[in-house]
Amino acid sequence: MxxxxxxxxxxxxxxxxxxxxxxxxxxxxxxxxxxxxxxxxxxxxxxxxxxxxxxxxxxxxxxxxxxxxxxxxxxxxxxxxxxxxxxxxxxxxxxxxxxxxxxxxxxxxxxxxxxxxDVPGAPATAWSLTRHVDHAHRLGAAQGTVGAGEDTPWLSRRFLRDYTAGKTTGEALLDTDEAWQHPLIRRHFPPGLREDMVRLRHDREWFLTVMESLPRALCHLDQWPANLRADGPDAGVLLDWAFTGDGALGEDLGNYLPDCVFDLFVPAADLPGLAKAAYDAYVQGLRGSGWRGDEALVRLGVCASAVKYDWLAAMMLARADEEPVAYGGEGTVPAELRYRERGLALAYLAEWAAEARLLAPRLGFPEAPSGR
The missing domain is CATH 3.30.200.20 (Phosphorylase Kinase; domain 1)
Structure with missing residues (x-):
């Protein structure tokens, strides 16, 4: 023992x-x-x-x-x-x-x-895309009904702000030409990603302020396939509630979708289709639960949640010469595969960020800072 x-x-x-x-x-x-x-x-x-x-x-x-x-x-x-x-x-x-x-x-x-x-069901790491979409629908229904728990003293607050504040590995490399010329980076980070990631880091405060101003929900705040198992054909068991607290409506979905790719559970090529289907299912779940708010605010919550990963490109620049370690430190993954898949997923998050910058002013938020 x-x-x-x-x-x-x-x-x-x-x-x-x-x-x-x-x-x-x-x-x-x-x-x-x-x-x-x-x-x-x-x-x-x-x-x-x-x-x-x-x-x-x-x-x-x-x-x-x-x-x-x-x-x-x-x-x-x-x-x-x-x-x-x-x-x-x-x-x-x-x-x-x-x-x-x-x-x-x-x-x-x-x-x-x-x-x-000890939950016996299949882990979401091996789920079909359809099963991920079903989970998004259930999540929407749940978050459209259950309040944010404002009066509970031990729920987390300002999760995104405080979690990302400690993620500084490689931050200076975002503006370093040599780091972006690394062969692994040049092969697998799409054109324009450097500018997108630099701007996302530059706009971090704006994104966080937007996220903190959106409609609130009780959020798990660590939703990804490794924390989810099947509970029969039409339900799931969500593990690891350690971060649970106040979040923006759509924030949990905005975490779940890119994490499917970042840890190689879903191919990056499938992310755009999965994200669209999952978002539509999430909103359908919200509406089905009786939620009558402005859907554009939900869309903004999903897109602006890209800020949670503003540190990831910098960390990957810093670790380009290291052998990638799998989650939990158990084994390694091929560097070419990890950098290719994460590069594509980060480019998709840059599209979310761009959409958030366009959408927010239409909803009464200040415009994002001008690009650098």
Missing amino acids: PEVAAAPAEVREVLGVPADRAVFEPLTHNPCNGVTAGVWRVTGGDRSAVLKVLTRTKETAVSWAASNDPRHWNFWRREAYVYGAGLAQVWQRYGIRAPRLLECAERPDGDVALWLE
């Missing part, structure tokens, strides 16, 4: 077997996040569960450090509160739920252990 997971009483309570008869299988997660001490599938007898240990004492980079501020995007106890308050199940009637909480244990060292249902 891993030391950080050691809790014989918890194993017996949840699985009904002695701890020495339980098998701990490490699960892929972000090892940089200071909130997460570890994640395991624990099997004992004919039962299994997922154990996630939350902590505030893990040493990590400042950009991923755990926070004691309940409004901070990386508040270390938030996920325990989300489960304990039942908030993780508020979208269940619309076909999106969280794993069932089996036990929440406060440990003597101050850590919190979440014992969760």
Whole structure:
């Protein structure tokens, strides 16, 4: 049994077997996040569960450090509160739920252990495009009905602003000719992408202000295929509610779609078609739930959410000579494939950003700063 997971009483309570008869299988997660001490599938007898240990004492980079501020995007106890308050199940009637909480244990060292249902359904990393579109429809229905939770003190606030503020790797390289002449970059970053990414970084404050001024919704804020599993043919189970909080209507969808490509779950060539179908389904879900707002504001929320990735091009410039590591540090991916797919996806996000700059003034927002 891993030391950080050691809790014989918890194993017996949840699985009904002695701890020495339980098998701990490490699960892929972000090892940089200071909130997460570890994640395991624990099997004992004919039962299994997922154990996630939350902590505030893990040493990590400042950009991923755990926070004691309940409004901070990386508040270390938030996920325990989300489960304990039942908030993780508020979208269940619309076909999106969280794993069932089996036990929440406060440990003597101050850590919190979440014992969760081991969901057997197929991960969204292997879903068809149609299944992704179905999820967008369910998400629209849920966010059109459930309020933003303004009075809940431990939901995150200003997620986009604070999350992106810590992403500075390679920032200076955006204006460096040599970085853009790297063979990998020249082969796979489309013409014009440099100017688009420089402008997106330059306009960051404008985009963030727009996003913070749009209609609000309860948002998961970490929706991507690795955090979603099937729950039968017409529903999904959404994992990892650690960032949950206030966001713009459309922000979760604006995160989900590019992440399908960035981590190689959907080919970049399919992104335009997927994004159109998913957006239409999301709006249909909103309307079906009774939402009667201005659809143009939703479109602006999706397009302006491109600002979440204003740092990604710079980071890729900085790491062009490194072997790309897969999510969770498990193995590598071909550099040519990653740079080609991400280059195309970033170019698509530049189109979103351009659309947001045109749309916002028509809706009463100030115009974006002039291009550099």
